[in-house]
Amino acid sequence: MADKDDGGAAMQTLIIVSHPDIDGSTSQAFLRATAALEPHTEWVHLDGLEPAARHQLWSRVQAADRIIFQFPLYWYGAPASLWAWLDDEWTDHQVSAARAGELRGKALGLVVTTGHPSAAFRVGGSENVTLDQLMVPFWSLARKAAMVPLPALYINDFAHQSDAARAQTYIQYRQLLSMPHPGxxxxxxxxxxxxxxxxxDELTATELTDRDDELAQLRGVVGDLRRGDDD
Amino acid sequence: MADKDDGGAAMQTLIIVSHPDIDGSTSQAFLRATAALEPHTEWVHLDGLEPAARHQLWSRVQAADRIIFQFPLYWYGAPASLWAWLDDEWTDHQVSAARAGELRGKALGLVVTTGHPSAAFRVGGSENVTLDQLMVPFWSLARKAAMVPLPALYINDFAHQSDAARAQTYIQYRQLLSMPHPGxxxxxxxxxxxxxxxxxDELTATELTDRDDELAQLRGVVGDLRRGDDD
Incomplete structure (x- = not known):
């Protein structure tokens, strides 16, 4: 499924965002503007859905080849809205690869934003735990469903990232949404x-990031939104 | 705080249960009946609280020496109601040991029920992950708050536990609620x-578990409640 684009038909990516205060998040604004540049990519804000739409979201999961869980780290896990959706709408019958196997072969990606610098998330760092350790529940869920895990994208302290770091995030995110095997x-x-x-045009990778008009536009958006304290 | 009973005043234990279907759970009925035998122990069902009571729960956290998070494993984590309460009511100011430090020195315990046998939760087991791995977010939270972690009590496949295994669970749970250093x-x-x-009476430990009238009563309760499929 993750390789469907190899066969011709475009791979469909579904980004499921859990964020109780998405309008106040500069990183989510950046990611949304970036995702909008990728064709065959759908953006869903869980917290903004009515119960009926929340329920119907499973059909969009079924139609997608790649599913991205995207959220800020809240108390070392995902915000409650993601857990509530999983509790309410994901059934053992749907998930279990041994039963319906509706998720089998789909790809699962995680995009997690944090308010700490990268150095905090390591043994001896101020958080003394890695983000990979904290995300084990989601990889366990992927394994149960026979989904293909994608490399996680961790975006630390976006508010204080340099433009160069944001350009890197921009590229990694687009790759996560669109590459057959990201990275x-x-x-x-x-x-x-x-x-x-x-x-x-014919550009090297470095030149591409320098010249990309879309990236320049994004930098402008981010500059407008930049504030001191982000998720 | 966890040793307050050493100094005379009784240690207060607050059990916070997150369970969307608690009335259908035999293990929670068993645990509730057991907890009722322990003095200085309060039982709160998060999902059953009105928003105002849910908000006021923080004051009971402040008054407790020992806090137990108790829940069934839902998709490799806690049910959404626990996350929602943490997201909504636990603030960085309250939790951070460097700021108000309102949780510093309090003990944190976890009681997690699962529908799988113990052997599932190990590398190579059907779940291929340990419960200790899945609980890392809560131990990270305890560390941030300078709380004292207690040994976790994992109750696997309670519906099919033998009476002897339930007697063991009964003792371990009472110890978790009341011993200065459980285990x-x-x-x-x-x-x-x-x-x-x-x-x-003067009894050895083995005789105690055999003769304890309260345990006999509990076995009766459990016999009445026993059903094939539990959380």
């Missing part, structure tokens, strides 16, 4: 070449 | 001796 070295050159062709 | 070998003899004195 795979063998595919990186092809991915950049395809983006360069789309811009009608 | 500490140096305190076990004193704990059993005190319980024996309370029964007006």
């Amino acid at each position: 795979a070295p063998a595919e990186l050159a092809a991915w950049f070449a395809q983006r360069a062709r789309a811009l009608g | 500490a070998p140096a305190e076990l003899a004193a704990w059993f001796a005190q319980r024996a004195r309370a029964l007006g």
Whole structure:
């Protein structure tokens, strides 16, 4: 499923965002603007859904090839809205690879924002735990469902990221949404070449990040939104 | 705080239960009946609280020396009601040991029920993950708050536990609620001796579990409640 685009039909990516205060989040504004540049990508804000739409979301999960759980780290886990949706709408019958297997072969990605610098999340760091450790429940869920885990994208202290770091986040996020195997070295050159062709020019990867008009626009958006305290 | 009973005043234990279907749970009925035998122990069902009472629960946290989070494992984590309460009512100011430090020195315990046998929760087991791994977010929260972690009590497949296994769970739970350092070998003899004195008899630990009238009553309760499929 994750490789469906290899066969011709475009891979469908569903981004499920859990965030109780999304309007106050500059990182989510940045990610939403970035996701809007990717075709075949759908953005759903869980907290903003009516109960009926929340219930119907499962059909969009079924239609997707790649599912992204995206949220700020709240007390070392996901916000309650993601757990509530899983508790209420994900059934053992649907998830279990041994039963309906409705998720089998779909890809699962995580995009987690935190208010701490990267150095906090390691043994001996101020949080003394890694984000990979904290995300074990979601990888266990993926395993149960026979889903394919994607490399997690952790965005730490976005409010204080340099423009260069944000450019890196921008590229990693677009790759997570669209590459058959995000971050795979063998595919990186092809991915950049395809983006360069789309811009009608021949560019190296470095030049691409420098010249990309879309990125310049995003930087403007972020500059407007920048504030001292982010999720 | 956790040792307050050493100084004379009784240690106060607050059990916070997150369970969307508590009336259908035989393990929670068993635990509630057991907890009722322990003095200085308060039982709160999060899902059953009105919003105002849910908000006021923080004051009971402040008054307690020992806090127990008790819940069934739902999709490899706690049910949404526990996360929602933490998201809504626990603030960084209250939790941070560097700020108000309102939780500093209080003990935190976890009681987690699962529908799988113990053997499932290990590398190579059907769940391929340990419960200690899945509970890392809560131990990280305890660390942030400078709370004292207690040994976790994991109750696997209660519906199919033998009476002997339930007697063991009964004792471990009472110890978790009441011992200064639950499970500490140096305190076990004193704990059993005190319980024996309370029964007006001199009993060995083994005899105590055999003769304890309260346990016999509990077995009756459980027999009535037993059903094939539990949380």
